[in-house]
Amino acid sequence: MSTSPAVLTQETHAITSDADVVRVRQSVRNLAVSAKLSLVDQTKLVTAASELARNTLVYGGGGQATVEVVTAGARRGVRAAFSDEGPGIPDVALALTDGWTSGTGLGLGLSGARRLVDEFELSTDPGAGTVVRVVKWTR
Amino acid sequence: MERIPILRIGDILLVSIQVDLQDHIALALEEDLAQRIVDTGATGVLIDISALEIVDSFIGRMISTIASVSAVLDATTVVVGMRPAVAITLVELGLSLDGVSTALDVDRGLALLGGLRPVRGLEDVEEPDVAVVDPGS
Numbered sequence: 001m002s003t004s005p006a007v008l009t010q011e012t013h014a015i016t017s018d019a020d021v022v023r024v025r026q027s028v029r030n031l032a033v034s035a036k037l038s039l040v041d042q043t044k045l046v047t048a049a050s051e052l053a054r055n056t057l058v059y060g061g062g063g064q065a066t067v068e069v070v071t072a073g074a075r076r077g078v079r080a081a082f083s084d085e086g087p088g089i090p091d092v093a094l095a096l097t098d099g100w101t102s103g104t105g106l107g108l109g110l111s112g113a114r115r116l117v118d119e120f121e122l123s124t125d126p127g128a129g130t131v132v133r134v135v136k137w138t139r
Numbered sequence: 140m141e142r143i144p145i146l147r148i149g150d151i152l153l154v155s156i157q158v159d160l161q162d163h164i165a166l167a168l169e170e171d172l173a174q175r176i177v178d179t180g181a182t183g184v185l186i187d188i189s190a191l192e193i194v195d196s197f198i199g200r201m202i203s204t205i206a207s208v209s210a211v212l213d214a215t216t217v218v219v220g221m222r223p224a225v226a227i228t229l230v231e232l233g234l235s236l237d238g239v240s241t242a243l244d245v246d247r248g249l250a251l252l253g254g255l256r257p258v259r260g261l262e263d264v265e266e267p268d269v270a271v272v273d274p275g276s
Contacts, residue, residue, distance in 0.1 A: 019161055025193065044224075047228045047232060050193060054162070108232060111233070112231075115231050115233070116228065116231055
């Protein structure tokens, strides 16, 4: 990204249980409403956040989510970052493949989440953890 | 532990999900429904998701699993009330809900299951009101 967008609101949530995944969804929904994303875009972003928060919990062994309303020029958006200090992802390309799963899921979490957002950034360090950052912009 | 209530209407089990589903509650619902189908001999399962703001891959998998388990137990599953934004998101996410029947609302879902006649409005004039009411019934 060229210039980093300005942050208007920020919330941070620990992800250590099922209930936290629900809390992150609600936080993303609230900020998406305040950023005036359309209903479909809100739904897409909240769904992506749900997938990513669950990944943080199940594969990362827990971590945290930072949800922000951001602005860049005339555009407003919601950015959500999910970070853990888990085992990391050894093969990112493979992990982003539809249907590939290391666990018991459908293998749609990561690849599906990427399709639902406007920006998707994944950095992972085997042994040190994973950070996934997504942004959904108003149209 | 919080659980989703399962209502029985004739041969049909009705589940209306009114909470933001935590994963373990979704898993409990799968087990509870299978048990109730066996206990009641229900032939249909109606799942109302009109209150759900999202269906992610976990909830989608729950719905597919319920439909598969119900089918093995000789019951048909119909999912009703999906919001349009949820439907759009599901398709983009890549979930196909294989083997799951859907209907727009509970009324149509019941009609699909054939267990109960859909509630009719006033236009239903084919069957006149029964004039003689048996006071003994």
